[in-house]
Amino acid sequence: MKFAHVYKEIERPSKVLVEGFAQIPSATAHEASGKKGALTSTIKPVAAGMKVCGPALTVLCRSKDNLMLHKAIAVAQPGDVLVVATEDSAEAGFWGEIMTVSAQANSIAGLVIDNCVRDAEHIVASGFPVFARGLSIRGTVKASLGLINHPTVCGEYLVYPGDLVLGDDDGVVIISREEAGEVLENSIARMADEATEIEEEIRKGVLTVHFFKDRLEELGLREE
Numbered sequence: 443m444k445f446a447h448v449y450k451e452i453e454r455p456s457k458v459l460v461e462g463f464a465q466i467p468s469a470t471a472h473e474a475s476g477k478k479g480a481l482t483s484t485i486k487p488v489a490a491g492m493k494v495c496g497p498a499l500t501v502l503c504r505s506k507d508n509l510m511l512h513k514a515i516a517v518a519q520p521g522d523v524l525v526v527a528t529e530d531s532a533e534a535g536f537w538g539e540i541m542t543v544s545a546q547a548n549s550i551a552g553l554v555i556d557n558c559v560r561d562a563e564h565i566v567a568s569g570f571p572v573f574a575r576g577l578s579i580r581g582t583v584k585a586s587l588g589l590i591n592h593p594t595v596c597g598e599y600l601v602y603p604g605d606l607v608l609g610d611d612d613g614v615v616i617i618s619r620e621e622a623g624e625v626l627e628n629s630i631a632r633m634a635d636e637a638t639e640i641e642e643e644i645r646k647g648v649l650t651v652h653f654f655k656d657r658l659e660e661l662g663l664r665e666e
Contacts, residue, residue, distance in 0.1 A: 449591040450517055452603040454497035455622045459606065460521065463617070464495040466629045468608050472615040474628035479616040481597025484575050485554065487611060488562055494552030494571035494609040496523040498601050498616065500594040503527070503557075506534040506580070510588035511541065517590055520549035523607040525616075527596040528557045529588075534580040535560030542570045554607060554614050556596045573609050 463471065472480050499522040501514045507529075514524055524545075528536065537553060538561035545553070552571035558578035559565065565572050591603040599616055601607075606617040617625050644650065651658075 447587050447589055448513065448517060449603070452497075452499070452591050453619065454519075454522075454604045455606050455619050457521075459622050459626060460496055462626045463606055463608050463622070463629075464493075466608065466626070466633070467612065468610045468615045469612045470629050470632055471608050471617060471625060474632050475615070475617055475621065475625045479599060479618070481554070481556075481599050481614040481616065483613055485556060485573050485597045485614055486575075487609065488559065488572045488574060488577075489566040490611055492552075492571040492573070492610070494523055494554070494573065494607060494614075496521045496551035496607055497619075498523055498525040498603060498605045498607045500589075500591055500596070500601055500603050501526040502589040502592065502594050503529065503536060504586035504588050505529045505532050506582050507584065507586045507588070508534075508536045508541075508582040509584035509586065510590060511536060512584070514590050515541065515544050515548060515550065518545075518548065518550050521551050523551045524553045524555075525594065525596050525601050525607060526553065526555040526557070527594045528555075531557075533558050533576070533578045534582045535578045536582055537572065537574075539564040542568050542572075546570055552607075552609070554596065554609060571609065573614050 499518045503510050537559040554573045558576045559574045593602050604619045606622050
């Protein structure tokens with residue numbers, strides 16, 4: 443395959459899987475995947491209550507340059523989540539009001555960026571889910587080519603195009619596309635266990651340490 447800055451065709455998880463994960467908390471999916479996929483905790487929702495779920499369309503932008511984000515909006519399919527890394531940690535407002543309007547008009551599901559955004563008031567009012575390291579009023583240029591739909595490190599985790607992205611108030615987790623079906627099943631089972639037997643016992647006053655009694659004994663815990 444010849445090198446291309448932009449690959450338009452990627453494999454995505456099924457609509458059924460995306461709809462299923464939309465009902466799952468990010469922390470539950472992280473645990474159910476074997477504690478994999480959590481992005482760094484510095485990437486947070488711009489406002490409480492935001493939730494995003496969909497296939498990853500990965501983007502690499504050059505330092506303080508958001509040209510490829512404009513291209514990504516044109517490449518993305520409805521329901522995609524833009525997962526954006528930047529060449530370095532130099533802060534800038536890579537995303538703002540105009541791009542939010544454009545993304546929503548093209549039915550993009552959300553944005554996860556390992557840098558900053560701006561125009562927070564408009565983003566929050568729009569309801570468009572944005573997860574970022576913070577806010578920055580510093581402007582960007584449009585001068586350099588980056589990459590779209592290449593494996594990209596975002597939030598200290600290697601994300602592949604088409605991986606499933608799930609984000610909420612607790613943070614963002616990436617689920618490998620190949621493992622998504624199994625992780626969804628494990629997540630549903632985990633939620634059922636927590637919502638029934640375990641939670642019922644805890645509500646009756648059983649301390650959480652009770653469930654780890656054998657483990658503490660194995661480790662040789664001593665008490666006086």
